[in-house]
Amino acid sequence: MPQRLSNLRVVDPVLTQLAIGFGNNMFGAAEALFPLVEIDTEAGKIPKFGNEHFKIYNTLRALRAKSNRIQPSDIDGFDINLDEHDLEYPIDYRESAEAAFPLRSHATNIVTQGIQLRREKACADLAQNAANYAASNKITLSGNSQFTDGTNSDPEGVISDGKDAIRKKIAKDPNTMVIGNATWRVLKRHPKMRELLSTASKRLIRMEDLQDIFEIENIVIGASVFSADGTDEVSDVWGDNIVMAYVPQKQQDMERSMYDAAFGYTIRKKGSLVMDSRTEDGKIELVRQTDIYRPYLVGATAGYLISDTNG
Numbered sequence: 001m002p003q004r005l006s007n008l009r010v011v012d013p014v015l016t017q018l019a020i021g022f023g024n025n026m027f028g029a030a031e032a033l034f035p036l037v038e039i040d041t042e043a044g045k046i047p048k049f050g051n052e053h054f055k056i057y058n059t060l061r062a063l064r065a066k067s068n069r070i071q072p073s074d075i076d077g078f079d080i081n082l083d084e085h086d087l088e089y090p091i092d093y094r095e096s097a098e099a100a101f102p103l104r105s106h107a108t109n110i111v112t113q114g115i116q117l118r119r120e121k122a123c124a125d126l127a128q129n130a131a132n133y134a135a136s137n138k139i140t141l142s143g144n145s146q147f148t149d150g151t152n153s154d155p156e157g158v159i160s161d162g163k164d165a166i167r168k169k170i171a172k173d174p175n176t177m178v179i180g181n182a183t184w185r186v187l188k189r190h191p192k193m194r195e196l197l198s199t200a201s202k203r204l205i206r207m208e209d210l211q212d213i214f215e216i217e218n219i220v221i222g223a224s225v226f227s228a229d230g231t232d233e234v235s236d237v238w239g240d241n242i243v244m245a246y247v248p249q250k251q252q253d254m255e256r257s258m259y260d261a262a263f264g265y266t267i268r269k270k271g272s273l274v275m276d277s278r279t280e281d282g283k284i285e286l287v288r289q290t291d292i293y294r295p296y297l298v299g300a301t302a303g304y305l306i307s308d309t310n311g
Contacts, residue, residue, distance in 0.1 A: 016275045027116050029178045029222040029238060030123035033245055033263060033303075034295045038270040046267070046298055048076040080267055080296060085118060087111040088288035096285070107287035108275055115291055119266065120224050120237055126264065126297045127178065127243045130305055136165055138305040147183065148311040150191045159214050162244050162304035169301040170261070176218045176247045177210075180238035183309040184221050216244070240310040245303040263302040268293040 058068050089107035096103050130138050139162070144152035166174045179187065187193060188205040196213050197205070210219050222238025245263035272292035279285055297303075 011274050011276045016273070027120040027224055029220045029224070030120040030266070030295070032176050032218060032220045033127055033178055033243060033247060034123045034266040034297075035247060035250070036268050036293075037265045038268050040270055042082045042269050042292060044080050044267075045077045046080055046265075046296060048078060048298065080294065082267060082269055082292050082294045084272075084290065084292045085115050086288060086290040087114045088286045090280075091285045091287060093283050093285070104277075104285075104287055108289070111275075111287065111289040115289055117224065117226060117237075119293070119295065121226055123264070123266070123295045124222065124237045126295060127245075127303070128239060128241055128305065128307075130307060132297055133300050133303065133305050137169065137301060137303060138307070140307045141309055143311075146311040147186045147190055147309045150189075153190075153192070155187060155190055155193055156196065156213060158306060159242070159244070162242075162306060163214075163216075166244065166246060166302060166304050170246060170299075172246050172302075174216060174244040174246050174302075174304065175249065176220075176245045176263075177214065177216045178220050178222050178238060178243045179210075180241050180309075181221060181223045181236055182240040183242055184223075186240075186310055218247075218249075240308060242306040242309065243303060244306075247302075261299060261302070263299050264295060264297045266293055266295040 057070060061068060087110075089111050091103050091107060126132065130140070139158065141147070141153075141158070143149075145154075145158070147153050147155055163173055166172070187210075190205070193205050193209075193213065194202070197203075197209060207219060207221075211217060222236070224237045225234040226237055227234045247264075248262050269292040272290065275287065275289050277285055277287050
Protein backbone atom coordinates (compact mmCIF):
# COMPACT_ATOMS: atom_id res chain seq x y z
CA MET A 1 0.00 0.00 0.00
CA PRO A 2 2.72 2.62 0.81
CA GLN A 3 4.44 1.88 -2.53
CA ARG A 4 1.11 2.22 -4.37
CA LEU A 5 0.37 5.55 -2.73
CA SER A 6 3.84 6.85 -3.57
CA ASN A 7 3.13 6.28 -7.24
CA LEU A 8 -0.13 8.22 -7.26
CA ARG A 9 -0.25 11.51 -9.14
CA VAL A 10 0.31 14.60 -6.99
CA VAL A 11 -0.54 17.83 -8.79
CA ASP A 12 1.94 20.58 -7.95
CA PRO A 13 0.30 24.05 -8.25
CA VAL A 14 3.65 25.86 -7.83
CA LEU A 15 5.29 24.02 -10.73
CA THR A 16 2.09 24.38 -12.76
CA GLN A 17 2.24 28.17 -12.43
CA LEU A 18 5.96 28.06 -13.25
CA ALA A 19 5.19 26.06 -16.40
CA ILE A 20 2.54 28.59 -17.45
CA GLY A 21 5.13 31.35 -17.04
CA PHE A 22 7.65 29.49 -19.16
CA GLY A 23 5.04 28.82 -21.82
CA ASN A 24 4.01 32.47 -22.11
CA ASN A 25 7.53 33.49 -23.13
CA MET A 26 8.28 30.91 -25.80
CA PHE A 27 7.27 30.07 -29.34
CA GLY A 28 5.28 33.22 -30.05
CA ALA A 29 4.56 32.43 -33.70
CA ALA A 30 2.14 29.61 -32.89
CA GLU A 31 0.43 31.72 -30.25
CA ALA A 32 0.10 34.63 -32.71
CA LEU A 33 -1.68 32.61 -35.41
CA PHE A 34 -3.39 29.97 -33.26
CA PRO A 35 -4.23 31.63 -29.92
CA LEU A 36 -5.47 29.44 -27.08
CA VAL A 37 -9.18 29.04 -26.45
CA GLU A 38 -10.31 26.82 -23.58
CA ILE A 39 -13.36 24.56 -23.53
CA ASP A 40 -14.76 22.34 -20.81
CA THR A 41 -14.54 19.01 -22.63
CA GLU A 42 -12.16 17.15 -24.93
CA ALA A 43 -14.60 17.16 -27.84
CA GLY A 44 -17.06 19.57 -29.39
CA LYS A 45 -17.83 21.50 -32.56
CA ILE A 46 -16.31 24.67 -34.01
CA PRO A 47 -18.63 26.84 -36.10
CA LYS A 48 -17.53 27.82 -39.60
CA PHE A 49 -19.05 31.18 -40.45
CA GLY A 50 -19.99 32.49 -43.88
CA ASN A 51 -20.07 36.05 -45.19
CA GLU A 52 -23.24 37.25 -43.45
CA HIS A 53 -21.34 39.86 -41.45
CA PHE A 54 -20.40 41.94 -44.51
CA LYS A 55 -23.45 41.65 -46.73
CA ILE A 56 -25.39 44.80 -47.59
CA TYR A 57 -28.96 44.31 -46.44
CA ASN A 58 -32.10 46.26 -47.25
CA THR A 59 -32.60 48.11 -43.97
CA LEU A 60 -35.13 50.74 -45.08
CA ARG A 61 -38.59 50.29 -43.56
CA ALA A 62 -41.75 52.08 -44.61
CA LEU A 63 -44.31 53.32 -42.11
CA ARG A 64 -46.25 50.37 -40.58
CA ALA A 65 -44.36 47.89 -42.78
CA LYS A 66 -42.89 44.68 -41.48
CA SER A 67 -39.28 44.64 -40.33
CA ASN A 68 -36.63 43.61 -42.80
CA ARG A 69 -35.81 40.07 -41.79
CA ILE A 70 -32.50 38.42 -42.57
CA GLN A 71 -32.65 34.95 -44.08
CA PRO A 72 -29.90 33.29 -42.05
CA SER A 73 -27.44 31.06 -43.83
CA ASP A 74 -26.70 27.66 -42.41
CA ILE A 75 -23.78 27.74 -39.99
CA ASP A 76 -21.41 24.97 -40.91
CA GLY A 77 -19.05 23.47 -38.39
CA PHE A 78 -16.63 20.68 -37.82
CA ASP A 79 -15.97 18.36 -34.95
CA ILE A 80 -13.01 18.84 -32.65
CA ASN A 81 -11.23 16.13 -30.71
CA LEU A 82 -8.35 17.10 -28.46
CA ASP A 83 -5.14 15.17 -27.84
CA GLU A 84 -3.31 14.58 -24.59
CA HIS A 85 0.38 15.54 -24.57
CA ASP A 86 2.72 14.71 -21.73
CA LEU A 87 6.42 14.53 -20.88
CA GLU A 88 8.21 13.58 -17.68
CA TYR A 89 11.73 14.32 -16.42
CA PRO A 90 13.53 11.97 -13.97
CA ILE A 91 15.45 13.32 -10.96
CA ASP A 92 17.51 10.85 -8.96
CA TYR A 93 17.61 11.57 -5.23
CA ARG A 94 21.40 11.78 -5.42
CA GLU A 95 21.22 14.37 -8.21
CA SER A 96 18.76 16.41 -6.19
CA ALA A 97 21.05 16.39 -3.13
CA GLU A 98 24.13 17.50 -5.10
CA ALA A 99 22.63 19.92 -7.61
CA ALA A 100 23.81 23.53 -7.49
CA PHE A 101 20.50 24.75 -8.99
CA PRO A 102 16.82 23.82 -8.43
CA LEU A 103 16.36 20.64 -10.43
CA ARG A 104 12.56 20.65 -10.17
CA SER A 105 12.40 24.07 -11.85
CA HIS A 106 14.87 22.87 -14.48
CA ALA A 107 12.74 19.79 -15.10
CA THR A 108 9.63 21.96 -15.42
CA ASN A 109 11.36 24.14 -18.00
CA ILE A 110 12.56 21.16 -20.05
CA VAL A 111 9.17 19.42 -20.29
CA THR A 112 7.41 22.74 -20.94
CA GLN A 113 9.73 23.48 -23.85
CA GLY A 114 9.24 19.96 -25.19
CA ILE A 115 5.45 20.20 -25.25
CA GLN A 116 5.47 23.78 -26.51
CA LEU A 117 7.87 22.94 -29.35
CA ARG A 118 5.57 20.12 -30.42
CA ARG A 119 2.67 22.60 -30.45
CA GLU A 120 4.73 25.16 -32.40
CA LYS A 121 5.61 22.54 -35.04
CA ALA A 122 1.97 21.42 -35.37
CA CYS A 123 0.80 25.01 -35.86
CA ALA A 124 3.61 25.73 -38.33
CA ASP A 125 2.73 22.65 -40.38
CA LEU A 126 -0.89 23.80 -40.64
CA ALA A 127 -0.07 27.41 -41.51
CA GLN A 128 2.67 26.57 -44.06
CA ASN A 129 0.75 23.87 -45.93
CA ALA A 130 -0.23 25.46 -49.25
CA ALA A 131 -2.94 22.81 -49.74
CA ASN A 132 -4.91 24.45 -46.91
CA TYR A 133 -5.40 27.66 -48.94
CA ALA A 134 -7.47 28.53 -51.99
CA ALA A 135 -5.59 29.79 -55.03
CA SER A 136 -6.66 33.35 -54.21
CA ASN A 137 -5.01 33.19 -50.79
CA LYS A 138 -1.49 32.05 -51.60
CA ILE A 139 1.47 32.74 -53.82
CA THR A 140 4.72 30.90 -54.50
CA LEU A 141 7.52 33.22 -55.50
CA SER A 142 10.08 32.26 -58.12
CA GLY A 143 12.88 33.78 -60.14
CA ASN A 144 13.30 37.53 -59.81
CA SER A 145 10.19 37.85 -57.61
CA GLN A 146 12.02 36.13 -54.75
CA PHE A 147 13.31 38.51 -52.10
CA THR A 148 16.91 37.42 -52.62
CA ASP A 149 16.76 39.39 -55.88
CA GLY A 150 17.20 42.80 -54.30
CA THR A 151 16.92 44.62 -57.62
CA ASN A 152 13.73 43.19 -59.10
CA SER A 153 11.67 41.81 -56.22
CA ASP A 154 9.10 43.95 -54.42
CA PRO A 155 8.34 42.67 -50.87
CA GLU A 156 6.00 45.55 -50.03
CA GLY A 157 4.00 44.96 -53.21
CA VAL A 158 3.68 41.24 -52.50
CA ILE A 159 2.48 41.95 -48.96
CA SER A 160 0.03 44.58 -50.20
CA ASP A 161 -1.48 42.11 -52.68
CA GLY A 162 -1.84 39.51 -49.93
CA LYS A 163 -3.54 41.98 -47.61
CA ASP A 164 -5.99 42.90 -50.33
CA ALA A 165 -6.77 39.23 -51.00
CA ILE A 166 -7.73 38.75 -47.35
CA ARG A 167 -9.78 41.95 -47.27
CA LYS A 168 -11.78 40.82 -50.30
CA LYS A 169 -12.63 37.54 -48.56
CA ILE A 170 -13.48 38.67 -45.02
CA ALA A 171 -13.84 42.46 -45.30
CA LYS A 172 -11.03 42.92 -42.77
CA ASP A 173 -7.33 43.57 -43.12
CA PRO A 174 -4.92 41.07 -41.61
CA ASN A 175 -3.55 42.12 -38.23
CA THR A 176 -0.99 39.35 -37.72
CA MET A 177 2.10 38.27 -39.63
CA VAL A 178 4.59 35.48 -39.01
CA ILE A 179 7.86 35.73 -40.92
CA GLY A 180 10.15 32.72 -41.13
CA ASN A 181 13.66 33.40 -39.85
CA ALA A 182 15.27 32.74 -43.27
CA THR A 183 12.90 35.27 -44.86
CA TRP A 184 13.56 37.81 -42.11
CA ARG A 185 17.33 37.64 -42.66
CA VAL A 186 16.84 38.61 -46.31
CA LEU A 187 14.01 41.07 -45.74
CA LYS A 188 15.85 43.27 -43.24
CA ARG A 189 18.67 43.79 -45.77
CA HIS A 190 16.47 44.27 -48.83
CA PRO A 191 17.42 47.52 -50.59
CA LYS A 192 13.86 48.45 -51.55
CA MET A 193 12.68 47.96 -47.99
CA ARG A 194 15.48 50.18 -46.71
CA GLU A 195 14.54 52.83 -49.26
CA LEU A 196 11.09 53.00 -47.67
CA LEU A 197 12.53 54.10 -44.34
CA SER A 198 11.81 57.68 -43.42
CA THR A 199 15.35 58.02 -42.09
CA ALA A 200 18.41 58.65 -44.22
CA SER A 201 20.59 56.34 -42.10
CA LYS A 202 21.92 53.20 -43.75
CA ARG A 203 20.74 50.77 -41.09
CA LEU A 204 18.97 47.44 -41.33
CA ILE A 205 15.19 47.12 -41.21
CA ARG A 206 13.82 46.70 -37.67
CA MET A 207 10.61 45.13 -36.45
CA GLU A 208 8.96 48.50 -35.85
CA ASP A 209 9.85 49.45 -39.44
CA LEU A 210 7.94 46.42 -40.74
CA GLN A 211 4.91 47.39 -38.69
CA ASP A 212 4.96 50.87 -40.24
CA ILE A 213 5.69 49.75 -43.81
CA PHE A 214 3.26 46.82 -43.92
CA GLU A 215 0.68 48.44 -41.60
CA ILE A 216 0.29 45.23 -39.62
CA GLU A 217 0.36 45.63 -35.85
CA ASN A 218 1.36 42.14 -34.72
CA ILE A 219 4.48 40.80 -36.46
CA VAL A 220 6.41 37.80 -35.12
CA ILE A 221 9.61 36.18 -36.37
CA GLY A 222 9.35 32.40 -36.46
CA ALA A 223 12.82 31.66 -35.13
CA SER A 224 12.31 28.31 -33.37
CA VAL A 225 14.24 25.23 -34.49
CA PHE A 226 13.85 21.50 -33.97
CA SER A 227 15.94 18.36 -34.36
CA ALA A 228 14.61 15.00 -35.45
CA ASP A 229 15.02 12.00 -33.18
CA GLY A 230 18.50 10.53 -33.24
CA THR A 231 20.24 13.51 -34.82
CA ASP A 232 21.91 16.70 -33.61
CA GLU A 233 21.13 18.63 -36.79
CA VAL A 234 18.50 21.34 -36.43
CA SER A 235 16.00 22.71 -38.92
CA ASP A 236 13.76 25.77 -38.89
CA VAL A 237 10.20 25.20 -37.73
CA TRP A 238 9.09 28.14 -39.92
CA GLY A 239 10.53 28.07 -43.45
CA ASP A 240 11.32 30.81 -45.95
CA ASN A 241 7.77 32.09 -46.06
CA ILE A 242 5.35 34.65 -44.65
CA VAL A 243 1.91 33.94 -43.22
CA MET A 244 -0.58 36.79 -42.86
CA ALA A 245 -3.86 36.37 -41.03
CA TYR A 246 -6.71 38.04 -39.26
CA VAL A 247 -6.77 36.93 -35.61
CA PRO A 248 -9.17 38.54 -33.11
CA GLN A 249 -7.10 40.20 -30.42
CA LYS A 250 -7.73 39.47 -26.78
CA GLN A 251 -9.63 42.25 -25.08
CA GLN A 252 -8.88 43.34 -21.54
CA ASP A 253 -10.67 41.16 -18.97
CA MET A 254 -12.31 39.17 -21.77
CA GLU A 255 -11.34 35.69 -22.92
CA ARG A 256 -11.24 34.76 -26.58
CA SER A 257 -14.05 32.60 -27.89
CA MET A 258 -13.93 30.02 -30.67
CA TYR A 259 -17.18 31.63 -31.90
CA ASP A 260 -15.19 34.64 -33.13
CA ALA A 261 -14.37 34.26 -36.83
CA ALA A 262 -10.59 33.85 -37.17
CA PHE A 263 -7.74 32.20 -39.06
CA GLY A 264 -7.08 29.59 -36.40
CA TYR A 265 -7.24 28.57 -32.75
CA THR A 266 -5.56 26.13 -30.44
CA ILE A 267 -8.41 24.51 -28.54
CA ARG A 268 -7.39 23.42 -25.03
CA LYS A 269 -9.34 21.60 -22.36
CA LYS A 270 -9.82 23.99 -19.45
CA GLY A 271 -7.43 23.29 -16.59
CA SER A 272 -5.59 20.55 -18.48
CA LEU A 273 -2.13 22.15 -18.28
CA VAL A 274 -0.76 20.78 -15.02
CA MET A 275 2.54 19.70 -13.50
CA ASP A 276 2.58 16.68 -11.23
CA SER A 277 5.19 14.42 -9.69
CA ARG A 278 5.50 10.92 -8.38
CA THR A 279 8.28 8.71 -7.07
CA GLU A 280 9.59 5.54 -8.64
CA ASP A 281 11.26 2.92 -6.46
CA GLY A 282 11.65 5.52 -3.73
CA LYS A 283 14.73 7.00 -5.40
CA ILE A 284 13.60 8.74 -8.60
CA GLU A 285 11.19 11.64 -8.70
CA LEU A 286 9.36 12.03 -12.01
CA VAL A 287 8.31 15.60 -12.77
CA ARG A 288 5.63 15.53 -15.45
CA GLN A 289 3.61 17.99 -17.50
CA THR A 290 0.27 17.20 -19.10
CA ASP A 291 -1.67 19.32 -21.59
CA ILE A 292 -4.74 18.51 -23.68
CA TYR A 293 -5.15 20.53 -26.87
CA ARG A 294 -5.16 20.55 -30.67
CA PRO A 295 -4.61 23.44 -33.12
CA TYR A 296 -7.20 24.02 -35.83
CA LEU A 297 -7.08 26.15 -38.97
CA VAL A 298 -10.68 27.30 -38.87
CA GLY A 299 -10.74 30.01 -41.56
CA ALA A 300 -8.16 29.78 -44.34
CA THR A 301 -9.84 32.70 -46.15
CA ALA A 302 -8.62 34.87 -43.26
CA GLY A 303 -5.02 33.98 -44.11
CA TYR A 304 -2.52 34.36 -46.93
CA LEU A 305 0.61 32.28 -47.52
CA ILE A 306 3.70 33.60 -49.32
CA SER A 307 6.03 30.68 -50.03
CA ASP A 308 9.61 30.35 -51.29
CA THR A 309 10.64 33.92 -50.59
CA ASN A 310 14.35 33.11 -50.96
CA GLY A 311 16.14 31.81 -54.00
